[in-house]
Amino acid sequence: MSTNMSLSEISWADFQALSLLEKGAYFQGTPPHTLIAQQFTRAKLDELCTLATRIKRINKRREGANYLKTLLSDKRAMLYFAQPSSRTYLSHNAACQILGLDTMDVRDSKTSSEVKGESPEDTIRTFSSYADMIIMRHPVGGFAERVAWMLAHTNREIPVLNAGSGADQHPTQALLDVYTLERSFEKIGGIDGKSVVFVGDLARGRTVRSLAWMLTQYKDVTLYFVAPESLQIGQDILDLLDAAGTNYVVTQDFTSIMPIADAIYMTRIQDEWDVAGQGRTTGSSDYHIGAEDMHLLKDTTAILHPLPRREEISTDIDNDPRAVYWRQMRNGMWIRAALILTTFGRQDEANKYYDDYKPAS
Ligand code: NCD
Numbered sequence: 001m002s003t004n005m006s007l008s009e010i011s012w013a014d015f016q017a018l019s020l021l022e023k024g025a026y027f028q029g030t031p032p033h034t035l036i037a038q039q040f041t042r043a044k045l046d047e048l049c050t051l052a053t054r055i056k057r058i059n060k061r062r063e064g065a066n067y068l069k070t071l072l073s074d075k076r077a078m079l080y081f082a083q084p085s086s087r088t089y090l091s092h093n094a095a096c097q098i099l100g101l102d103t104m105d106v107r108d109s110k111t112s113s114e115v116k117g118e119s120p121e122d123t124i125r126t127f128s129s130y131a132d133m134i135i136m137r138h139p140v141g142g143f144a145e146r147v148a149w150m151l152a153h154t155n156r157e158i159p160v161l162n163a164g165s166g167a168d169q170h171p172t173q174a175l176l177d178v179y180t181l182e183r184s185f186e187k188i189g190g191i192d193g194k195s196v197v198f199v200g201d202l203a204r205g206r207t208v209r210s211l212a213w214m215l216t217q218y219k220d221v222t223l224y225f226v227a228p229e230s231l232q233i234g235q236d237i238l239d240l241l242d243a244a245g246t247n248y249v250v251t252q253d254f255t256s257i258m259p260i261a262d263a264i265y266m267t268r269i270q271d272e273w274d275v276a277g278q279g280r281t282t283g284s285s286d287y288h289i290g291a292e293d294m295h296l297l298k299d300t301t302a303i304l305h306p307l308p309r310r311e312e313i314s315t316d317i318d319n320d321p322r323a324v325y326w327r328q329m330r331n332g333m334w335i336r337a338a339l340i341l342t343t344f345g346r347q348d349e350a351n352k353y354y355d356d357y358k359p360a361s
Pocket of ligand 1: 087
């Protein structure tokens with residue numbers, strides 16, 4: 001991934017034939033796009049986590065917050081969310097506000113000219129006429145990549161940030177998950193060497209698919225995938241883990257794994273992807289964690305969930321210090337601010353401010 005390739009110099013057919021790792025090299029150019037988990041290296045993840053914490057600290061004081069708002073005050077972002085979203089939409093919007101970036105949004109394709117028969121490509125080109133960045137969520141897997149490729153073939157290529165595409169990728173969620181794990185394990189050596197257990201609908205949970213790969217960037221991690229057979233993690237992800245030399249275990253036995261887990265990543269059943277007539281799932285997960293299980297866990301185990309949850313985590317553990325899913329949600333705002341600032345290449349300014357003023361933690 002050392003040489004940056006240009007999306008404007010490759011045909012769509014040739015681009016689609018690339019592996020995920022090969023595609024990553026096409027997203028690091030000018031402007032950089034954030035489209036898939038596989039474009040992130042360990043160095044980049046460390047850089048973003050450090051910057052997120054610095055932004056958070058600078059923001060604590062009013063002078064710092066005012067300073068942050070100058071960093072991208074000359075930019076505008078388009079939030080295009082063609083799928084339901086609360087946290088991802090709000091945290092991106094809040095991240096933009098922290099950096100002084102104005103936002104506009106379309107949250108329902110029915111309110112855009114797509115209902116008049118406009119192609120999605122023309123709609124996106126319209127957005128790029130008014131905005132300097134597109135943050136988008138779309139039900140069609142790969143559509144964000146198509147948007148980036150398409151913009152690279154216009155005279156206004158602006159960065160595209162994938163805020164969830166199909167059942168496949170959710171790279172910014174994986175970033176906030178990594179950041180949450182890093183912070184949770186701050187005093188016990190970071191993510192390296194840890195056991196991370198994924199539970200629930202792993203076949204169609206795009207957050208798991210993105211995060212599992214990102215964790216290959218850490219040393220000696222072991223990943224456990226706990227799900228009923230029909231909802232197990234895809235072979236494509238296991239192939240990527242094999243290629244990266246990351247250890248993993250595929251199982252249906254949650255109880256025996258609980259005591260060795262350093263992190264448990266619960267997910268809901270993704271039944272919006274059910275195909276009519278196939279009767280693949282019910283609305284609730286076979287797997288659950290509640291007060292009765294907490295004695296099985298280590299004192300340092302972190303329980304994560306991308307949210308929204310259904311019944312897979314009881315509300316009665318919400319105030320246990322090991323339940324980090326609310327903090328995880330707030331972390332999303334800081335790491336997305338770090339990502340957006342880096343996308344515009346202005347991270348050095350925030351780093352300099354931090355070094356000059358050393359805000360307290
Ligand atoms: C996730 C998503 O949209 O994939 N939500 C989120 O972004 N926090 C997970 C989910 O919907 O289950």
